[in-house]
Structures are given as C-alpha cells and as structure tokens.
Amino acid sequence: MREARFIKKNVDKWNRYQHEETKDPDEMADRFITLLDDLSYAKTFYPGSKVTRWINGIAASIYQNIFQNKRHNFARIIQFWKYELPLLFRRYHKIFLFTFLLFLSFVFIGVVSSASDPEFARQYFDHRVQRGYYDQTIASIQKGDPFGVYKDDNPFSMFVMIAYNNISVAFKTVIFGIIFGIGTILFMWSNGMMLGCFQYIFFSQGLGWQSVLVIWIHGTIEISSIVIASCAGIILGTGWLFPGTYSRKESFLRGAKDAVRICVSLIPFFIIAAFFESYVTHLMSNTFEKNSGDIGLPVPFSIMILAGSLLLMLWYFVLYPIRLRNSGFSLQDGKILKDGIAYEI
Numbered sequence: 001m002r003e004a005r006f007i008k009k010n011v012d013k014w015n016r017y018q019h020e021e022t023k024d025p026d027e028m029a030d031r032f033i034t035l036l037d038d039l040s041y042a043k044t045f046y047p048g049s050k051v052t053r054w055i056n057g058i059a060a061s062i063y064q065n066i067f068q069n070k071r072h073n074f075a076r077i078i079q080f081w082k083y084e085l086p087l088l089f090r091r092y093h094k095i096f097l098f099t100f101l102l103f104l105s106f107v108f109i110g111v112v113s114s115a116s117d118p119e120f121a122r123q124y125f126d127h128r129v130q131r132g133y134y135d136q137t138i139a140s141i142q143k144g145d146p147f148g149v150y151k152d153d154n155p156f157s158m159f160v161m162i163a164y165n166n167i168s169v170a171f172k173t174v175i176f177g178i179i180f181g182i183g184t185i186l187f188m189w190s191n192g193m194m195l196g197c198f199q200y201i202f203f204s205q206g207l208g209w210q211s212v213l214v215i216w217i218h219g220t221i222e223i224s225s226i227v228i229a230s231c232a233g234i235i236l237g238t239g240w241l242f243p244g245t246y247s248r249k250e251s252f253l254r255g256a257k258d259a260v261r262i263c264v265s266l267i268p269f270f271i272i273a274a275f276f277e278s279y280v281t282h283l284m285s286n287t288f289e290k291n292s293g294d295i296g297l298p299v300p301f302s303i304m305i306l307a308g309s310l311l312l313m314l315w316y317f318v319l320y321p322i323r324l325r326n327s328g329f330s331l332q333d334g335k336i337l338k339d340g341i342a343y344e345i
Helices: 003-019 025-045 050-091 093-116 118-128 133-142 155-178 182-204 208-241 248-265 267-287 299-326
Strands: 329-332 335-338
Touching: 003 025, 003 050, 025 050, 050 093, 050 248, 050 299, 050 329, 050 335, 093 118, 093 182, 093 208, 093 299, 118 133, 118 182, 133 182, 155 182, 155 208, 155 248, 155 267, 182 208, 208 248, 208 267, 208 299, 248 267, 267 299, 299 329
Parallel strands: none
Antiparallel strands: 329 335
C-alpha cells in the first residue's frame, strides 16, 4: 500500500485518538493495540516517514496514560485501606460498641444457660448445628482428642469451605439488617449463643485454657469480623430508622453504601482466619491430644498468634481510626480531608 493511501485511510482515526481522550480502560486498550498494528506496518514500509513518528507519539501518549492509571489505581487501594476505611469505621464507633456489648451479652446468656441446665447445650447444638454434635465433642474429650473437630485430611478443602461459609454468614448478617436491624440481631443471637455454649463445654470439662489456646487462634479474627459485620448490618438498619438531617431514602442509601464497604473489607480478614483454622489450629490441636503421634505447636506460638490477632483488630478498627481523627483527618462524601482541606496520598 502506498504511503499516501495508508495515511488517507487512517488519518481520521489517528486525529481522533490524539485529540479525543478516553477514560474507558477497554477503549484505551483497543486504541493502543490498533496503534501498535499501524506502527508496526509503518515501520516496516515507511521507516523514515514523519507519519511513523506521529503514530509512535500517539501510542506513547496512550501508554503513559495506561501506566498512570495503573499507578493511580494502586494509590487508590492504599488510600482506601490507610485512610478511608478507618475513618469510615470511626464514624460508627458508637454503633460498634453497642454491637460488641450486645454480642457479648448473648455469649454470656449461652454460658449461663448451659451452666444452669446440663441439657441446654446439647439441645441447642442438636437444633442449630448438627444432631449429635454435642455428644461427639464430649466423646472426643473423653478419648483424649478434645479438638478432633479441627482435624481434616485435606486442610486446603477445609480452608476453602471455612472461608466461604464465614464470608457468606457475614454478608447474610449485613443483608438481613435491612429489616430495621432485627435480622442482624437474630444472627448475633444465634452466633453468640453458639459461642457461649461451645466454650462452656470445654470449661466444664476442665479444658478452658486449652480451648482458648486452640480455638482462639482463628477465633480472635473470625469472631471480631463477625461482630464488625453485625455492626454493618445495624448501620444498614438504622439508616431507615434514624435519617437525621437527610431524607429517609438518602439516609438508607448512605448507610447501605457504608455497610457494604465495611462488609467487603472484611473478606481478607475472614481468609486469614480460615487459613489459621485449617492449618495452624489443626497443628495446635495435636498439642493437647493424648498419645498423639502428630507434630503439635509450642504454647508460646499460640499465645503469640492470639496476641497479634487481638492487637491487629483492636489497632486497625479502634485505635488507628481514633488516631487519624485526632490528627485532623475526616471523611466527607467519600473524600478524605486533612484539617478541612482535600487530602490525597
């Protein structure tokens, strides 16, 4: 093809690419690929032509835009985890405190109910979890393998199942908060009672300390995340009930947006908890099994994970948001402000 014909065929396209920028990443990628094809052809047949340099310049400009967008997206992720989520959660610290105390009261009711009626825990697990679960746990304790429930032939399949189950429970806890928060409170009641009954089994059998060292390796992050998901559900529900200065619809939409962001942000924490439960808790359970031929883990290792997990959740969701707010940071309509001025990393 002659150069003049090549130029006439594509000049309108090149002018449009040069002067009409696009923010659509798919469109930008298509333009870049098209220009690479044109540039390859021009370099082959018109290597010294001005049109070759022109096409190269347009392609280079699009490449820089793609690179800048990738860098911006990476910075946006850092900004979300470093500023937006902690500041968002700081806004709802009072609701979180209420949620935490309510969940704790449900756990306490489970413990007291199990202590006052020996059949309560058995009936609760038969109804809520699996028939015979209580008796199986007691049988495992009596035969010297108290934490056999955490042993699985395939830790990876256990990891996937646990992560999926916990994430689905968290999303249900949030979604059912739409019924004025009542659905979320019912989920909290079920989970809190289950935890209270479960812990009572081991404390009543003289295995309280051992159960803390094993169960709370993963339970610290898992239960904390469930409580935070419950907080998100209450946020969703209170949007209807307490609109404040907003219309009821606007208040609900704002609450829904915040609740979903909080819930989605918990996914990495549930994955970490699932990893601990399927791999680390599995090893730690061997430590307290009598005549176990499998390798266990030292108790200090368990304490270190427990302390680290507790500090992580306490620091990131409570202390760090307070520190940011005291340093002059705030969140307004999705924008980060520092002393009232827009702030970006």
